[in-house]
Amino acid sequence: MVDPLEIPGMKDVRMLLKKHHSKEYGYRPIKSVTYIAIHHSLTKSGSAEAFARYHVATNNWPGLGYHFVIEKDGIMKWCNEIEKSTYHVGNSNRFSVGICLTGDFRTEKPTDLQWKSLNTLTKWLMRELSIEPENVFGHSEFSGYASKQCPCLDMDKIRLSLKEKKQPSNKPFNFAKYYPNPTGKIYRLSELFSKINHLSPPELKKINPQLTSEATTKPPDVQIQPSPEAPISQEVSSEISTYIRMMEKEGYSINYDDSKDYNLNILGLRTPNHIPNKFDDSLVVFWKFNGTWHIKKYKITTDPGTGPLLNLNKKGNSNGTAILKKGQYKDSHIIGYHKKQYRALVQANPVTVIRDNNWDNILDFDNGREFTGIFGINIHRANEHRESQQVDAWSAGCQVFANPQDFKEFMDMCTKSNLEWRKNFTYSLINV
Ligand SMILES: [Zn+2]
Incomplete structure (x- = not known):
């Protein structure tokens, strides 16, 4: 079982987010999670809590579509178990874990704190799930989403930075x-x-x-x-x-x-x-x-x-x-x-x-x-x-x-x- 609470500063908000009264997301084996998908919220502000309310009340989804949200202040929120097959990249949902950064990156850039958290979280996921930098995609890079304006970040540059220095392995449990x-x-x-x-x-x-x-x-x-x-x-x-x-x-x-x-x-x-x-x-x-x-x-x-x-x-x-x-x-x-x-x-x-x-x-x-x-x-x-x-x-x-x-x-x-x-x-x- 991978435990995101190992990441310093990660907040577990899974039980605090709005959920659909009857629908539930299905589960997939953790081994099948082979891609990391990066999104932006397309909103200037907002929190995991607000996005969850929107996905449930407006989209009629079982719960928030992302597994993690990184807010403007760099706070990382754990929103769904990685084993949950949530909605964020259509046909690729069943093998992807979704990270959403608050912001509209068509017109603005992530904050320094968001970049830092994205780097920490992505590297941790890569290590825990054995995912290579080549499989870290922006939403629009998944098949069928080329026209989607998400996340409007230079993904090649992100992948390069993920390749550069391999993070030393997490503190071992003795x-x-x-x-x-x-x-x-x-x-x-x-x-x-x-x-x-x-x-x-x-x-x-x-x-x-x-x-x-x-x-x-x-x-x-x-x-x-x-x-x-x-x-x-x-x-x-x-x-x-x-x-x-x-x-x-x-x-x-x-x-x-x-x-x-x-x-x-x-x-x-x-x-x-x-x-x-x-x-x-x-x-x-x-x-x-x-x-x-x-x-x-x-x-x-x-x-x-x-x-x-x-x-x-x-x-x-x-x-x-x-x-x-x-x-x-x-x-x-x-x-x-x-x-x-x-x-x-x-x-x-x-x-x-x-x-x-x-x-x-x-x-x-x-x-x-x-x-x-x-x-x-x-x-x-x-x-x-x-x-x-x-x-x-x-x-x-x-x-x-x-x-x-x-x-x-x-x-x-x-x-x-x-x-x-x-x-x-x-x-x-x-x-x-
Ligand atoms: Zn997206």
Whole structure:
């Protein structure tokens, strides 16, 4: 999975743009994206938000036609997943990623900041999608569009500048730091994403080499520093203070910094009756902003459904189904794609799971063996359209929302949090 948020200054506005009430763009495999298309907006001013409103309300399109918009101030906005086949170059839509610069370049030039951002974004796309400068086209260079006045830029000059100096490769994600890796391979973050979203047992073993040896499966001792002070203000509700006390008792750290909004604490509450197949747990999100605490609570399951318990592990994983162990997993999750399909919180750093290995339809928390690693323990939703009553095959150890609207609200908060705070989220799980 390529992640445009790796680009410094990129703003993720995908969830903030106007969309058609019923139409949706289709998806294509990322491998088929082999061209970069450059457009101008043909307007002196305007933003991704304004272009989206126009494409939906006037053109009756599913959403904004471009994948990225670079506004006059050089701000880069990520508007659509690259896998979405949006409308911007007709017959070439299915293999092109579209960048639009605000401006009317028949009569004006891009700003210096726009040139800089276009260069950064194009080079990043070329590298991530393995696209050569020869395949960076202006809109009018695509077949059938010779008469189109878009983007009115010297594309040969742009391609030449893209050829000149190959950008040094993106900062590598040092996977070996977390996993002593005999092959010494350094994984890039984007490679890691693609791995954790479709995990097969051999792949799991490959990226978690410590799991191959019985002797080294013991999770490392993690020292969690309790927060030095507990500045619970007067206005904190008794419910939030209960959660804060529970987390403190476990030695979990809590985000108190309220200088910007959405400094989220994400806490899973697992109920004592481990009945599989029920959404009987809760996910609590609370944060403080300008001295005031906020809280949201959602119905989730922290346990696997009976499907995975009974079936999948018999064929799939000889160690049994994964159940996330209670604990605080620092920086464990980031926004990514669940099974390459939709945005969710995906696992990016190690967590500890207990594998239930007697397949008896009862969740064993005390008898299973523990493993620490990257298993694709994501935080995602069940059914896309309606609230689910039965967990069934929805969860194989993931933390799963029953209600899609709840999940959308949760992801909106996470997106806003990403804009203000760090890329990573810490997930805490408590047995209540
Ligand atoms: Zn165009």
